[in-house]
Amino acid sequence: MKNIFSTIIIALFCLILLIPNRLTAQAVVFTKADSADWTLEDNQDRITDNVWITRKHNQSIFNIAQETGYSGNSGSPVSTLWSDTSSAHATSDSYTSFVTMHGGTPSSILNKIISLYLPQDGLYFDVTFSSYTGGNSGGGFSYSRTSVTPNLAVSPDSLSADLNTGEVETRTLTITNSGNSNLNWDIEVNWVTKDSVTFVKENSVDHTLSQHQDRITDDIWITRVQGGAIFNIFYEANDWHPHNPAGTEWAAGSFDDIGSVVFETFGTDVLGHSIGDSLNNYFIPNNLPILMHLIDDDIYHEVYFHSWQRGNIGGGGGGFSYTRVAEPRALHLSSESGTVSAGSSFDVDVMFDASGMNSGEYYANIIVTSNDSSNAEVVVPVHLGVTGSPNIWIESDTLDFGEVFVNYSGPGNYGDSKEFSLGNNGTDILNVSSITVDNTVFTLSQSSATLDNGENLSLTINFMTADGVGPHSGNITIVSDDSDEGTITIPVYVDAVEPPVISATESISAAIDVGDSSNQSFTLSNTGVGELTYELNVTEQNQRDGSRSYESQANPQARRLPFDGYFDYTNSETRQRMREKALQLSNDSDSNNNSETNHSTHSRDNNYTWELIHTDQNNGAPFDLRNIYMDEHDGELLFKWDSYEVWDNPGEVPAITFIYIDVDQNPNTGQPISDFIPYFNIGAEIGIVRWNHEFGGVWEYQYSPGFNAWIAIDIDTLRTNYMVPYGNEVIIGVKAGWFDGSSGINFGIITDNAIGDDNDVDLVPSFGTASYITYNFEPNWLFLDLQNGTIPSGSSQDIIATFDGSGMLGGEYFADINVATNDPITPQYTILAQMSLTGIPNIILQNSSVDFGVSYLDYADEAFLVIRNYGNGVLETQLTSDSENLTVGEASLDIQPQAVDSIELSLVGTDLGDFSANITINSNDPDQPSLTVPVTSTIVLAPNVDTDPGSFILEVESGTSIVEELTISNSGGSNLDFDIEIVYDGGRDQNNDGEDDFNTDNQLRIEILTDNYPEETSWVLYQDGSLLASISQGSLNSQGTLYTWDYEVPAGEYRFVISDAYSDGICCGYGVGEYNLYLNDELIATGGQFGASETVEFTILAEWLTMNPLSGTVSPEGSASILLTLNAEGIDPGNYTAGISINSNDPDQGTVIIPLSLTVNGMSSENEALLPQEFALHQNYPNPFNPVTRIRYDLPENSMVNITVYDMLGREVNTLVNQVQDAGFKSIIWDATNDYGKSVSAGIYLYQIQAGDFMRTEKMVLLK
DSSP, X not given: OXXXXXXXXXXXXXXXXXXXXXXXXXXXXXXXXXXXXXXXXXXXXXEETTEEEEEOSSSOEEETTTOSSOOTTTTSXXXXXXESSOXXXXXXXXXXXXXXXXXXXXXXXXXXXXXXXXXXXXXXXXXXXXXXXXXXXXXXXXXXXXXXXXXXXXXXXXXXXXXXXXXXXXXXXXXEEOSSSOEEEEEEEEESSOEEEEEEEOTTOOTXXXXXXXXXXXXXXXXXXXXXXXXETTTOSXXXXXXXXXXXXXXXXXXXXXXXXXXXXXXXXXXXXXXXHHXXXXXXXXXXXXXXXXXXXXXXXXXXXXXXXOSOOTTTOOOEEEEEEXXXXXXXXXXXXXXXXXXXXXXXEXXXXXXXXXXXXXXXXXXXXXXXXXXXXXEEEEEEEEEOOOOEEESOSOEEEEEEEOSOOSSXXXXXXXXXXXXEOSSSOEEEEEEEXXXXXXXXXOSOEEEOTTOEEEEEEEEEOSSOOEEEEEEEEEEEOOSSOSEEEEEEEEEEEOOOOEEEOSEEEEEEETTOEEEEEEEEEEOSSSOEEEEEEEEETTOXXXXXXXXXXXXXXSOEEETTSTTOTTSHHHHHHHHHHHHHHHHXXXXXXXXXXXXXXXXXXXXXXXXXXXXXXXXXXXXXXXXXXXXXXXXXXXXXXXXXXXXXXXXXXXXXXXXXXXXXXXXXXXXXXXXXXXXXXXXXXXXXXXXXXXEEEEEEEEEETTTTEEEXXXXXXXXXXXXXXXXXXXXXXXXXXXXXXXXXXXXXXXXXXXXSOGXXXXXXXXXXXXXXXXXXXXXXXXXXXXXXXXXXXXXXXXXXXXXXXTTOOSEXXXXXXXXXXXXXXXXXXXXXXXXXXXOOOOEEESOSSEEEEEEETTXXXXXXXXXXXXXXXXXXXXXXXXXXXXXXSOSEEEEXXXXXXXXXXXXXOOSSEEEEEEEEEEESOSSOSEEEEEEEEEEEOOOOEEEESSOEEXXXXXXXXXXXXXXXXXXXXXXXXXXXXXXXXXXXXXXXXXXOOOOSSEEEEEEEEOOSOGGGEEXXXXXXXXXXXXXXXXXXXXXXOEEEEEXXXXXXXXXXXXXXXXXXXXXXXXXXXXXXXXXXXXXXXXXXXXXXXXXXXXXXXXXXXEEEOSEEEEOTTOEEEEEEEEEOTTOOSEEEEEEEEEEESOSSOSEEEEEXXXXXXXXXXXXXXXXXXXXXXXXXXXXXXXXXXXXXXXXXXXXXXXXXXXXXXXXXXXXXXXXXXXXXXXXXXXXXXXXXXXXXXXXXXXXXXXXXXXXXXXXXXXXX
16 A cells, blocks of 8 residues: 555656646647648648748748748758757757758658757747658648747856956856757846046147147047147147048947947048037037047947037147046956857856956946846846056156246236146046145145046146345155155256346337338337347237238138139139129119128228239230239228229129138148139138129138038128229228238239130239239338347347338328337337328329210209329319309318229209309329319200100900000100100019019029939020020039029020939939929929930010100100000919109109009910819829928819828828819928828828819828
8 A cells, every 4th residue: 555655646746747848848730731732821830920831742841931932052941940859959060951951861850859940039849740741742741849948047146356457367157058958148248337537638738748638548649739620649740631530430329329320530520520510519518429439449438528619729729628438348258159058058257357447346247148038138247346556647857947037026926937737647546645845935836636547737836036036946745645656856946037127219200201211210228137138020000910820710600602603713614604693793783883882982081091012014904903002991901903994884894803812821721723824823711702893702711521622601791892983993801800910911813804705814913923912911111120139237229210111102101119028027018100101192183074964954963073193192182163053062182192082063054055164173283283174064944754644554355465555745945865664563662672672574493402413413594595594514512402593584485404414313313302493483393303304395475564665855845655565465364563664854753653554354275275274183203202202283273172191001191281272283292291290100101182073192102
């Protein structure tokens, strides 16, 4: 009985052991019968979503989820591996394809346990085949499969080490598999504690000193100089766009983004051309990191910038600061992945490495991941304690003040101070317990300090004594816990001396004639004890001293133009475009001087002191320049020039003027000006352009690596922009601040006749005579015989100043003689120099007589008398009239040398017939003290304009025309001269802004959104068969950029042709480009997928109101008939209004406006043809698209229109249109957002129109 009970207990125990296996590893039996359809789900063992095992008639098994049949080349079944033993005994290298496993004999594996491994899912199965039919009898087979799993265990459950900096120690991590299949594992280290270093470089500090460099590794030393980007001073002398700091590459992102971001250059690619804007406006305020990769060491840092000083802050360079964070490289694993067979284990060596680490506690997690589904991830906490040591460094082992002045009365400490630096480049905190000096004449700014590793300290030592002339010395003692240098001693030396004292003349002056010179002396005296040293320089008052390389002050937000735009005159195509622009401006202007920045024509009010800089040779070209003058006045550097010929009207012959300015006088910097004709040997930093009599702009030239070209940046707005209306003189200026620090400039001028070719260009200076004109900011009329020297105590030095009036114009000249000394009370002393220069005026009358022509009885008439002073002294004039009917605007007039002015004459005739009088001009011109100017006129009765009718109210049927008559009569006593223009909407200036608000021309806009190859795109526009405008291949150079052109176009037949040099259009193979044509803001054509070219033809109809004649003369008591033709062909029914403006010489009614109202009834067949013939919904364009597309539709009649976008499930996404619309060709843009304004995901969408009974649906594809 006892034995029976024992047997039962043993059996029950064995049964209990078997129960868990059956619950967790239940066998699956699969059978595919012979000749069964392998495409049916019942005949496929669907193990996972991507592994479905089946078999065709006489083939091996295959995975029908991923292949159509067995293939030996692909190792069918794909996504499976097999081993000819059980999963518990299979090694990782024993798995192969199914056919290779059984060696071509499937029967060899019947009733044998084999292993199936699914690598994509990490699953193992024990498989036993019970049948496998051969031959062509149907392809049947059966097997049972049981899922088997590994079991992961990791020991120990944590790791720890305590090391000194530089030590290494190894621990062992054991990975055990107690399961019944292979264990596949991976290890990664995730640091909780990261190294963090904050670096600060102040403004105006010396970047060559180690404390102003972030020395990350032995050869990565980051710093910055002037206003550029950061660079690696170990390899580089300065920043040089567009490369990185040498040995580094950068990307916007954090540690999590490594592997998904592209590492590029620091400035050009990551932060753009304006580094300061990107950092200060985006990264810094949002505390966003930038990734820095040290290429050779393969170390990544997250860099958080805290500050970035834009611009140039002195010679030491712009400041910046950041914190960089790096993951410690203190853990090294002998293996990072592997496979452990069932019942086995594997040891991973974990090496703790404290090399180069700072003192502190570091924590990380070793994460073991595996295919153990029940324990897929095991986290092993890791701790590393590092004990470091501080290391002190000092900037200099000796401090020498040199000579220091003492014993003087004045501001200051009667002493001096010096700064020196110390720091901690060790691996633990440095405690500086005391900083002392052993001489009481010295004091220190700090007596102790605590410095983190990598932290620096700047100390100040002051020397102060009220007497004690002679040498002084002391020792600075620094005590710290640095184990190697616990005490450091720095000797300090001072030589105390009594100072010099400067005494000098306050001012000198000379009064001379033009062409003469005079020597005047002034004295510098030393009334102090020490030796006085001095340096002299002379600056014109309000000028700048010193010289330097050019530094941009441009606002980075200013408007930028690629240099192939209007502001590179060295390009022949650009010159042609600029000439067309000047012609357009000339045609648009009907006044002599239309400059919006024009100022008073009375140059005497501006007190200019012009200096003749250059006289150019006569080349006979239009606008050929003669004399170039310059002056600095009221914060502007002014250019004045005159021409060899007088311009009767500066708008008659349109011209372009360019001034290229080399600010730093270095031809190797700035935009090289040498491509057009080899004329100016300069590198231009500044350019000024002028159209005819209008200001065009002041531009700074900058090189753009992104464009690989020069960029023009709009930088200035001028106050001075002046042209003499009936003369030959121009004044234009640029703000003087752009030349701060420059001692002078080089420049060249180009003038061009806009209706000519390159043969009409005048180069100033003329080619072959000089390479540029130089203008020095230092005065060219004052010279000193000594520039520097020393003066012993109690002595003096006489210095001769030469005032030279050669080549000058009369006037008052002022300069400052600046004396820089070592006098501590007066380190800078200024002596005023004044030259009163008397010249000889030379009066020239531009018009020797004045003829008013015809003047009207009892009406005032005006004319101008133009006087020029060609001399070099101020011209003083008095003007009188010998008739009470003729008055002079100003009785006296002073005209500066080489200036021009005009006087207004007013005539009121009181008697009919011929009038004559004289204007007498008395002046201080010694050769022409008195001149007489005859004044004549013919006095007649004024004309009087009358019109019949006084208004028109007309009707016409659509498609027809009518003719009406307007009578203009003259009831006055002299001829009435008139001209007529049509003013639509009844007025010319509706908003009283001085501009014509109504334009009879149509507005045509051409838009092109470029693809990835913009240089391949070109277009031409023809009007009535003649070329109107074009853009040539290569003119467009920016990808994904919208270019626009606007034209005013009259009625006519038009043809627009857009071409692509590569014959692939501008959409959609290489970017999503598009072109659009708008006429009066209505879209008339769009496209982009056109191959080599596409042509658009359209017609602009003529105006509905025409008149003939538009001008004429009516004799006294006579009349003239004007025919009005009102053409309703091609215009829609409705009401139209206009004004007939009659401009005449009637002094009381200079302009008479006759209102006209036209009602057009019905609709012509031509207009009906302009409407769609049927409802239509067109395919969207572009398609596919991202992020916007245009949907076009046609309405043959006024309709209630609804256009809605749906997704493929029929859900409403966005209602684009839901309103009544007029008939016509329509379009709407969808920006891939829903009704709430949120972006939708990529996919296929439907758009549907319902207009009346018409309904249609189309598909479109959104890409992301």
